[in-house]
Amino acid sequence: MDSNVIWSNEKKIERTIEALKKNNMNGYYVKDRYNLIELIKDIVDEGSIVSCGGSMTLFETGVIDHLRSGRYDFLDRYKDGITREEITNIFRQAFLSDAYFVSSNAVTENGELYNVDGTGNRVAAMLYGPDKVIVICGSNKIVKDVDEAIKRNREKSAPINAKRLDRKTPCAKVGYCMDCSSPERICNEYTLIRRQNVSDRIHVIFLNENIGY
Numbered sequence: 738m739d740s741n742v743i744w745s746n747e748k749k750i751e752r753t754i755e756a757l758k759k760n761n762m763n764g765y766y767v768k769d770r771y772n773l774i775e776l777i778k779d780i781v782d783e784g785s786i787v788s789c790g791g792s793m794t795l796f797e798t799g800v801i802d803h804l805r806s807g808r809y810d811f812l813d814r815y816k817d818g819i820t821r822e823e824i825t826n827i828f829r830q831a832f833l834s835d836a837y838f839v840s841s842n843a844v845t846e847n848g849e850l851y852n853v854d855g856t857g858n859r860v861a862a863m864l865y866g867p868d869k870v871i872v873i874c875g876s877n878k879i880v881k882d883v884d885e886a887i888k889r890n891r892e893k894s895a896p897i898n899a900k901r902l903d904r905k906t907p908c909a910k911v912g913y914c915m916d917c918s919s920p921e922r923i924c925n926e927y928t929l930i931r932r933q934n935v936s937d938r939i940h941v942i943f944l945n946e947n948i949g950y
């Protein structure tokens with residue numbers, strides 16, 4: 738990445754971290770994946786019960802591998818051969834976990850987390866349940882405000898995810914949201930976390946990279 742772009746992104750990350758603090762959420766900037774994992778070790782105690790929402794960012798950053806390392810009791814929704822029933826059980830057990838790992842469809846410079854879910858398990862756990870929520874984001878997820886967050890989801894996150902999941906939706910063909918009525922629609926629960934009531938519950942960690950959708 739061009740050094741001037743890196744600088745610009747760093748400024749954006751700094752502004753967003755300050756705004757998150759005002760909304761009672763912790764923000765962090767880590768330089769690389771090694772420091773990301775070290776920070777996670779600081780925030781989440783060894784032996785904790787951990788779970789995660791659906792996220793390509795967690796795979797790309799090596800966080801899923803870290804959760805599988807044996808350091809934690811990981812409720813692994815991605816394990817080989819898992820049945821639909823087992824996944825549903827993990828979704829429910831996740832509410833009782835010590836730490837829940839996710840990314841966010843967008844984070845605004847006002848310190849807000851915007852997310853759209855298909856089944857609601859991810860956003861539900863972000864809102865309530867797990868003692869800690871660890872949100873990992875590339876700088877590409879930062880947007881100016883809620884309007885931009887909605888736009889980002891309609892033009893990027895949702896169509897790309899629909900394509901990845903091979904959904905029979907119009908966005909998976911044309912590449913942008915057409916507010917479909919498809920039975921395979923992936924956009925059902927729209928959430929905005931403007932503030933967190935419980936201190937030290939939500940931790941948002943940024944890397945200065947393009948990661949995930």
Ligand code: SF4
Pocket residue numbers: 891895896899906907908909913914915916917918919921922923924
């Ligand atoms: S509402 Fe339908 S068309 Fe729009 S992004 Fe979601 S799945 Fe795609």
